Amino acid sequence: MKIGPQDVLDALKSVEDPDLHRDIVSLGFVKDLEVGDNRVAFTIQLTTPACPVKDQLAAAARQAVAALGIGDVQVRMTSQVMTPIRSQNQLIPQVKNTVAVASGKGGVGKSTVAANLAVALMRAGAKVGLMDTDVYGPSVPMLMGGNTAPHVVEGKIEPPVEYGIKIISMAYFLPKDEAVIWRGPMLHKTIQQFLGEVRWGELDYLLMDMPPGTGDIQLSLSQTIPLTGAVIVSTPQDLALTVASKAIAMFQKLKVPILGIVENMSYYLCPQCGHREDIFGHGGARAAASKLGFPFLGEIPLDVNVRIQSDGGKPVALDDTTPCGKAFQEIAGALAAQISVANYQVGPEITIE
């Protein structure tokens, strides 16, 4: 019996995306299907290059088609990052997803997490931007090397690029020893300028490192653009989580989806003897995520190399063979999956006439 395209599609319906809970055919992932004599070739187009189950999906698809008796099965994996809310993102229409990286407290490592997640997503093949909205304590350029400066092109700011990531921060615009002593309206204006007057170009993900707490900047951001979602960073201690829940409550009030919780400084692994010490406790963030019903994206251990490399402007996520680098790689994959899930759940565009 000759195998036709519909037979192949029917076989592929057994392959399900574990995050979206639907088969890859009804999701529209299968493209460019070619059926020949004992040969089938097709493309699976995922919603992100950082899909954590990319290899499993490819293997399952190959196996499903091979089971039909096809000898030569060619599977090509590609990705196209999607964005459903097109109606109002007029400030940054070519940025597909905007993710706020927030926390309740300061000092939990938000900027480090934001910078390294950006690097991990970039290494997975995505086009990434990083916006440092902590106007009072901007630390992102230092974490990322700080070797290039912004310049003006056609009246807008061309952001510096470090490790393939476009970056904007107040630190680029102020002399090192000067402080920003501003009230609310100035902060709102800064957010609008960082969004509307920077040449971000086409980006799959724009990560925004927030200042700690729930203030003007979070509000301005949530009101100016339809944020794809927020990632909450916390240390394991109860205290960090109690305060983090304030940030969570704020985003919920503003209808910004919580994409997940990350536990930073999760435990200490001695590089000499491998002994593990839970200096700040352990697992508190995972427990809170489970209790509140949010995805838990992962744990990042305490590693002296994070500090050494950050001080030197080389994010640890550049090397995914280290425990920290690997943690960031996995968390970036989990985040990308949650972004896809969140995007599939957004309702139709709201039209105003």
Added chain:
Amino acid sequence: MQVTPKKIKLAAGIDTLAIEWSDGHVSAYPYRYLRDKCPCATCTGTESLTAAAASPFPMFGVKPLKPDRAELVGRYALQIFWNDNHSTGIYSFEYLRECCPCGKCAVSRPVEDSVPGAS
């Protein structure tokens, strides 16, 4: 899934703004009613009437109230730009649904207190 607006019609009948919600419900807000429900700090902070109603001779020189345009705010609200130059009100979708003036919604709502926008 939260109920959100699907379509917002700024001129949906005589002096009426209509919202078609994602659960199929349709709300029709008379302009004056919606304007008086403005939740901004200026409107809710004082108990004074809006400027037009305060005039003893409303038929002289006051143009009929209507919204010039409206914009989405983030993912959760609508900002209405009224033609009386008032535009500071950010009406969250939740708030808009709460003050739907139709009979069905009015029946299922607890008795309102007198300050608009207070929750």
